[in-house]
Amino acid sequence: MDKKRIIVGISGASGMPLALELLRQLQGRREQIETHLLYTDGAVQTLRKETGQKPEQLEKMADYVHDNHNIGAAPASGSFRTDGMIVVPCSMKTVAGIVSGYSDDLLLRAADVTLKECRRLVLVTRECPLSSIHLRNMYELSRMGAVILPPVLSFYNHPDSLDCCVKHITGKILDLFGLEGEDYHRWEGMDEDFCM
Numbered sequence: 001m002d003k004k005r006i007i008v009g010i011s012g013a014s015g016m017p018l019a020l021e022l023l024r025q026l027q028g029r030r031e032q033i034e035t036h037l038l039y040t041d042g043a044v045q046t047l048r049k050e051t052g053q054k055p056e057q058l059e060k061m062a063d064y065v066h067d068n069h070n071i072g073a074a075p076a077s078g079s080f081r082t083d084g085m086i087v088v089p090c091s092m093k094t095v096a097g098i099v100s101g102y103s104d105d106l107l108l109r110a111a112d113v114t115l116k117e118c119r120r121l122v123l124v125t126r127e128c129p130l131s132s133i134h135l136r137n138m139y140e141l142s143r144m145g146a147v148i149l150p151p152v153l154s155f156y157n158h159p160d161s162l163d164c165c166v167k168h169i170t171g172k173i174l175d176l177f178g179l180e181g182e183d184y185h186r187w188e189g190m191d192e193d194f195c196m
């Protein structure tokens, strides 16, 4: 069986634990999935601020790492076949770059290619609150075929830690690639007792 090939882009929005958890879960399925990691300069800053980690620690979790300034790397071309791309977390600057086709780094180019090849593009967009510019850009991207998956809290699964919340979002991302997330609790319907 051929491996799935997934591009993971990390940009400088808040939410580095989401990127780390996604990479960890993908790494645990190396026999099934090949990962290609790209990260922006902004991501390096946010990673340090939020987790105290260096990019080398991210890099160890991926099969291939591409320099975000190398616009000639494999993910820059549509002939490099992939099963899609996840940008997690996805900053509003990166959203703006993708929606306008302004592909001046590898992450933006790879997202542009993913859209033009009609492949799965999942954007874990993060900002709070959202301005009209952010909302308009995300709406346009959704119309273009991207999946907008902001890391929104869920309470029906009774999370008792931040780790539960991170795993829930990770499960939602993986679900879009036909993969089952670890400790991902699906909604199984409401008990009849709850219904009025």
Ligand SMILES: Cc1cc2nc3c(=O)[nH]c(=O)nc-3n(C[C@H](O)[C@H](O)[C@H](O)COP(=O)(O)O)c2cc1C
Pocket: 010, 011, 012, 013, 014, 040, 041, 042, 043, 045, 046, 049, 090, 091, 092, 093, 094, 126, 127, 128
């Ligand atoms: C600690 C920290 C947290 C940030 N959080 C966000 C965020 O949640 N959303 C966002 O759009 N930008 C956020 N930013 C700003 C982006 O990092 C900045 O706009 C950067 O230029 C994005 O570039 P990139 O998309 O190429 O990584 C944050 C910056 C820092 C330092």
